[in-house]
Amino acid sequence: MGPFTWMIAATALAATRPCPTEGLGWMSPGLAAVSASDTARYAGDRPLARDCLELALSLGEPVAEGMARLRLLTMSGNIGPIQHGAKITDALNQGLGPWGWIAWADYYLFAPPYAGADKELARVAAEQAALWLPGPAAARLYLATGERRHLDLLRVSAQRDGLGDALIAADGVLPSQPSTWFLGLGLAGAPGVGFGGGLVFTHPDLLLRGGSAQLTLTATTRGAYATSARLRSPGPVFATVGAAAGRGVVDVYTGDTPARITQDLVALSVGGGARRDGLSAQLTWVTRWDDWGEGWLAGHGPSLTLGFDRSQGFGETREGFVVGLSSDAAVFGYPHWGLTADLRAYRPGLGGVTAARLWASGELMKGAPLLRLPTVGGAELHRGAWAGRYRAPFISTLDLEQRWALIGPLEGVVFGNLAYVVNDGLHPAGGLGLRLILPPERLNVVRLDVAVSDSAWAITTGWGEAF
Numbered sequence: 342m343g344p345f346t347w348m349i350a351a352t353a354l355a356a357t358r359p360c361p362t363e364g365l366g367w368m369s370p371g372l373a374a375v376s377a378s379d380t381a382r383y384a385g386d387r388p389l390a391r392d393c394l395e396l397a398l399s400l401g402e403p404v405a406e407g408m409a410r411l412r413l414l415t416m417s418g419n420i421g422p423i424q425h426g427a428k429i430t431d432a433l434n435q436g437l438g439p440w441g442w443i444a445w446a447d448y449y450l451f452a453p454p455y456a457g458a459d460k461e462l463a464r465v466a467a468e469q470a471a472l473w474l475p476g477p478a479a480a481r482l483y484l485a486t487g488e489r490r491h492l493d494l495l496r497v498s499a500q501r502d503g504l505g506d507a508l509i510a511a512d513g514v515l516p517s518q519p520s521t522w523f524l525g526l527g528l529a530g531a532p533g534v535g536f537g538g539g540l541v542f543t544h545p546d547l548l549l550r551g552g553s554a555q556l557t558l559t560a561t562t563r564g565a566y567a568t569s570a571r572l573r574s575p576g577p578v579f580a581t582v583g584a585a586a587g588r589g590v591v592d593v594y595t596g597d598t599p600a601r602i603t604q605d606l607v608a609l610s611v612g613g614g615a616r617r618d619g620l621s622a623q624l625t626w627v628t629r630w631d632d633w634g635e636g637w638l639a640g641h642g643p644s645l646t647l648g649f650d651r652s653q654g655f656g657e658t659r660e661g662f663v664v665g666l667s668s669d670a671a672v673f674g675y676p677h678w679g680l681t682a683d684l685r686a687y688r689p690g691l692g693g694v695t696a697a698r699l700w701a702s703g704e705l706m707k708g709a710p711l712l713r714l715p716t717v718g719g720a721e722l723h724r725g726a727w728a729g730r731y732r733a734p735f736i737s738t739l740d741l742e743q744r745w746a747l748i749g750p751l752e753g754v755v756f757g758n759l760a761y762v763v764n765d766g767l768h769p770a771g772g773l774g775l776r777l778i779l780p781p782e783r784l785n786v787v788r789l790d791v792a793v794s795d796s797a798w799a800i801t802t803g804w805g806e807a808f
Contacts, residue, residue: 404432443467460486534590543556552579640713646667678705696742711732755771
């Protein structure tokens with residue numbers, strides 16, 4: 342056999358692996374297939390998880406069908422809501438008994454927010470099944486309430502499904518669901534950089550099973566544009582490679598007077614990292630050239646990113662915290678060494694979620710190019726000020742945002758911000774916003790904000806939550 346023949350044979354073998362339901366005889370065949378899919382899914386084996394879910398669909402069990410379609414919804418890209426949405430509740434409405442309550446608990450835990458996700462209803466549904474199915478019910482009760490007593494009960498339960506096993510393996514922090522492909526189109530822009538649109542395509546299995554591929558294209562009314570591509574290998578220890586090119590048209594302020602500057606950029610990156618249980622570290626070498634109107638300048642150097650993510654959910658259902666530290670430097674070319682710290686926290690409150698963000702960034706090298714200094718203003722940091730309004734060797738911001746579910750996929754927010762700019766003092770801002778939240782990914786959010794600051798007011802649009 343030649344290598345191509347071996348590749349075809351290996352692919353066919355992978356596609357026909359049996360669904361591993363050993364030890365799940367206390368469930369029906371369809372429910373065992375769903376449980377096995379959860380085990381595979383949270384282990385990162387998307388193809389096996391999908392095979393098990395397709396098996397569950399073929400067995401004609403309404404409860405298993407509803408649970409399987411709910412999981413396929415998050416694995417089927419943008420067409421998931423069309424392909425599975427209405428069929429989920431149709432199947433669950435036909436289900437009876439303790440597993441029917443477990444299935445509804447899953448629905449209230451994992452359905453998109455606009456489709457009825459509700460942790461209180463998930464708690465009620467799981468409690469109905471607790472007497473007959475203490476293990477599966479304990480897993481759902483823990484996810485609905487966060488109370489460790491349910492996790493302790495799950496640890497000693499003789500009957501655990503795949504979701505429960507994933508919780509125990511991760512000590513109560515449910516691993517992120519393996520992402521699905523999606524094609525997103527959104528608006529982005531702010532006064533000072535122009536308004537425009539963006540296109541993002543991501544796929545976890547396009548080139549490397551369990552890895553990721555991402556392509557981004559953006560353009561604005563100012564004539565700015567950018568494109569980037571990134572590949573990441575699968576596994577807890579991974580390699581990355583990326584490329585980016587584009588033109589930015591930004592305002593640089595002297596006092597209250599802006600000057601428009603065009604920045605051209607070409608960059609290539611290669612690196613690697615590791616991630617486990619929310620901890621991540623990545624070291625990348627970036628080869629880049631910048632042109633601010635005076636010819637191309639080299640700015641090659643390393644970039645280090647450290648992270649700790651203990652959050653889950655998105656939009657008005659997000660909770661937990663995220664810590665990020667990053668540093669990048671130019672060791673060949675112009676002087677530059679930047680440090681950034683980013684702390685984010687999310688907590689249920691006031692009928693929604695209260696979100697907070699503390700961000701600080703500094704430039705450690707004298708003589709660094711002006712456009713490599715930290716800056717705030719625009720659609721994310723210090724909304725209300727125009728993009729690029731403040732630029733200095735050190736800037737920090739504190740953001741508070743309250744998020745509520747409104748109607749369907751719409752979310753409403755109220756936010757306030759305080760920015761500190763070295764040698765320029767404190768600057769307050771605040772405003773209101775709307776979010777359109779669509780499956781299947783956390784990124785797939787289009788936002789519109791109206792904000793006022795001590796320097797200006799602004800309408801901004803963006804992709805994804807502000808933080």
